[in-house]
Amino acid sequence: MSDVSARDAARDKARDRDGAMSMAGMSSERIESDENVWTRRLVTFLRVMAVISIMKGLYHWAQVTGFIGSEEEAFENQSMAWQTATVYFAVIELVAAVGLWLATPWGAVVWLTTVVSMAVIELMFPGIYGGSLTVVALEAVMLGAYLALAWMAARERPP
Template sequence: MVSDSPNMPRPTLTDTLFMLFLRLMAVVCLWFALRYWAMLTGFSFGGGGRFDLLPPAWKAAATALAVMFPVAGVGLWLLAPWGAVVWVLAAATEIAMHEFYPSIFGINRLLVLTHIAVAIVYLLFQVALVFQRRKQARQVRTDLP
């Protein structure tokens, strides 16, 4: 008897951990988005970070990040490849803000190091998944005629 549905391989531990990692990144991205929106609308920093009170560089950066982070969070939660791309753009923007323009945006080494550490973990997961898929492709397949 032939099954109508294709046989889907069970997710491995690496797949499951990577999915949990992406979902955790999604939650963090949404937290960053809420932080930027709270700043821009005056709910944080005692209203001192309201959009109309910010210098032009902060207006551009905070507005872009307030849009990029929720988009990245949704993409990461859905496990879509574009979610990671948008997250990389948002993280690179924050790294550039604090590393290349510290006189405008201030120095935030912890944020920069955290973005770099998360990017390294993401790359390590990608390498592990590539090796895992290569190993699975080499295994003898019993479903072939």
Template sequence: MTRAGNHRATQEAAMRAPSDRAEDNPAVAAKRWTFVMTWFMRILSILWIMKGLSAWAIILGIWTPIGHFESRSMGYQSTIIYFALIDLIAAVGLWMASTWGGIMWLLAVLSHLILAAFFPGIVSGGIMTMAFFLTLVAVYLAVSWLAARGG
């Protein structure tokens, strides 16, 4: 075989060989979105641990005068206890990057948004808080869709 023929065969073999670029490999892209999803869930977990612990601080009177929680309405007390439990349960599930953690987190966020919209005196429902929670939900849904689509 001539030298030119050998060179052409080498070029053709190189064109048929799989690319080593990450963008050309769908498995790497799928792993990338799974990695992003895992770390997004872990960051959410840290935020929701703080949110759950702040609810426990209200119950225990750490940030409020002693007896302040007990003197509030039964609806307020029930709501704070609900979020003290569901936020920490959701945080554990998010940290584990499990499906039930995402579902519990969505339940906690949507509960907060609904209560903030209809009962603003019970939970903090400023426009910035609601916009922040809605943004987190949108990002969670987008990243989870990309991770599921990629593999």
């Protein structure tokens, strides 16, 4: 008799546990785990950078199409180096934005290419866009933030 009552008690306990687990799964409260907190932060950062890349790409396209600037600053009146750099950034910024939004590895690579390209153009060829150290500093801060977040996210996942 004790074996039967022990089995019934174990069955009741399992039923209660299963009921509790199924109710927890049905509850509207979401239990947040701290397992992937850096990965979520990295994806959020990439999405913010995607929005910024879209704005930068559209700005360059506005320069190409003549939506912004005066007649003296028209695309046709600029140097060949300026025109080339502007078209390059108009295309690559929007490509990077798509990849960043999707949080794909190629998106980060394309975005890193745009960051480094802009810094090189500003530092090595100041005649094209004016050589603004502020732009270089902002690009360096964004690059540093990406590298720090990517490193912390990589540390979350075991090899």
